[in-house]
Amino acid sequence: MLGKMKGAAMSPARSDVLEKAADPALFRTAVRSWVEATVKADRTVFSGRAGDIFYDRQQWWMAERNKVGLGTPHWPEAYGGADLSLKNQIILAEEMARAGAPVMSLFTVSLNHVPATLIRWGTEEQKTRYLPGVAKGVVWCQGFSEPGAGSDLASLRTRAVRDGDSYIINGQKIWSSYSMFAEYCILLTRTDPNVKKQAGITYFIMDMKSKGVEVRPLRQANGGAGFAEVFLTDVRIPVENRVGKENEGWTVAQSTLSAERGILVFESGERLRYVMEEFYADALRNAADWLRDSEMTREFVRLFAEMQGCRQLLRRLLRENEANAPSAFETVIYVKIISTTLRKKIGDFMLRTKGLGGQFHTQSFDEMTSDPMNIYIGSFAGTIAGGSNEIMRNVLAEKVLKMPRS
Numbered sequence: 001m002l003g004k005m006k007g008a009a010m011s012p013a014r015s016d017v018l019e020k021a022a023d024p025a026l027f028r029t030a031v032r033s034w035v036e037a038t039v040k041a042d043r044t045v046f047s048g049r050a051g052d053i054f055y056d057r058q059q060w061w062m063a064e065r066n067k068v069g070l071g072t073p074h075w076p077e078a079y080g081g082a083d084l085s086l087k088n089q090i091i092l093a094e095e096m097a098r099a100g101a102p103v104m105s106l107f108t109v110s111l112n113h114v115p116a117t118l119i120r121w122g123t124e125e126q127k128t129r130y131l132p133g134v135a136k137g138v139v140w141c142q143g144f145s146e147p148g149a150g151s152d153l154a155s156l157r158t159r160a161v162r163d164g165d166s167y168i169i170n171g172q173k174i175w176s177s178y179s180m181f182a183e184y185c186i187l188l189t190r191t192d193p194n195v196k197k198q199a200g201i202t203y204f205i206m207d208m209k210s211k212g213v214e215v216r217p218l219r220q221a222n223g224g225a226g227f228a229e230v231f232l233t234d235v236r237i238p239v240e241n242r243v244g245k246e247n248e249g250w251t252v253a254q255s256t257l258s259a260e261r262g263i264l265v266f267e268s269g270e271r272l273r274y275v276m277e278e279f280y281a282d283a284l285r286n287a288a289d290w291l292r293d294s295e296m297t298r299e300f301v302r303l304f305a306e307m308q309g310c311r312q313l314l315r316r317l318l319r320e321n322e323a324n325a326p327s328a329f330e331t332v333i334y335v336k337i338i339s340t341t342l343r344k345k346i347g348d349f350m351l352r353t354k355g356l357g358g359q360f361h362t363q364s365f366d367e368m369t370s371d372p373m374n375i376y377i378g379s380f381a382g383t384i385a386g387g388s389n390e391i392m393r394n395v396l397a398e399k400v401l402k403m404p405r406s
């Protein structure tokens with residue numbers, strides 16, 4: 001989410017933590033003591049529990065955040081948010097990273113993509129009907145990519161045909177994160193195949209319980225299944241669930257896609273700092289072999305410096321976003337390329353320091369863990385998600401360097 005979203009004023013009761021929002025230093029102290037105590041409780045509630053705890057832990061964390069009004073910190077008060085300033089959002093992200101709080105990945109679409117889209121393009125009825133549920137833990141997914149439409153998203157072929165008061169949808173989506181848990185989906189479809197591809201797209205809210213929706217999870221290299229294919233066969237979506245006008249979904253989708261930048265990436269950069277610091281502290285505690293290898297220590301220092309540079313770049317991006325500076329367009333691309341390739345290099349480095357033992361991957365309690373195999377395997381996703389790094393380089397070449405399109 002880029003800074004704050006706009007909305008009409010309303011003042012819900014503020015928690016002890018939010019009461020401190022006017023003073024950044026006090027706010028930091030209040031957030032720190034709340035998050036530290038709550039994360040400790042997290043360890044007690046979930047450690048030792050068998051099976052897949054991901055969903056339960058995410059919902060628990062959302063509920064805990066809501067108790068102090070931090071479920072939707074960046075939303076306008078009109079929609080039940082805390083309406084925090086960018087400065088306070090940064091403090092919150094820093095403290096979450098510092099304490100190793102759960103990453104709210106299950107809610108990425110609900111908390112960011114949905115409000116960024118509905119607040120700008122939704123009808124009042126859509127906003128009142130759907131936004132309050134998000135803070136209560138309703139999960140949404142994003143049904144944009146298709147087997148033949150990822151980088152070239154506008155080529156999507158899932159068809160929507162108007163039939164009275166509804167549309168009938170047929171097609172297939174892929175890589176839809178956490179769609180197996182989702183109650184709703186923001187869906188892009190083709191309503192007019194006979195015009196320029198961007199011009200014939202329509203945007204919908206789809207109830208995942210609709211007849212004809214089939215979700216098939218995809219098993220990943222790290223053993224988890226965070227994505228799914230979504231097959232749509234004669235699914236009926238009422239006209240009132242259309243977001244924006246028919247055939248104008250491409251414009252609406254730009255608001256959704258812009259939600260992937262900003263504070264979300266910032267928090268992940270902050271977490272990387274603590275992962276590296278803990279990795280180094282662990283090496284010292286255990287007198288790791290690599291500390292006696294000058295090539296390896298030099299490489300670590302170089303990566304650490306790159307990580308710090310990346311944190312500065314992220315801060316620059318937030319400042320530019322807040323000022324609506326045109327340069328933010330470029331900075332967000334640098335951030336995407338630099339931060340995702342850095343994560344890959346760090347994962348690769350950590351794995352090498354562990355020797356053969358590092359090859360044995362174990363599922364760990366924390367999502368963001370210092371387990372090298374987890375970091376290494378997971379690092380590839382970042383270079384693809386939200387527009388692959390190759391596409392980002394193309395955009396830089398064409399839009400920033402003004403190079404000719406080949």
Ligand SMILES: Cc1cc2nc3c(=O)[nH]c(=O)nc-3n(C[C@H](O)[C@H](O)[C@H](O)COP(=O)(O)OP(=O)(O)OC[C@H]3O[C@@H](n4cnc5c(N)ncnc54)[C@H](O)[C@@H]3O)c2cc1C
Pocket residue numbers: 141142143144145146147148149150151152174175176177381382384385386387388389390391394
């Ligand atoms: C972690 C993660 C979460 C995701 N979550 C979702 C989600 O919730 N919902 C959703 O709809 N989608 C989601 N996606 C899908 C994501 O948007 C697509 O993977 C991405 O847009 C790339 O599309 P693709 O996989 O079809 O690859 P393709 O577009 O087929 O690209 C394949 C390769 O070719 C390269 N390539 C393609 N075109 C060019 C070109 N013109 N120039 C140079 N190189 C090119 C690409 O960089 C890539 O390396 C997710 C992906 C990831 C990794």
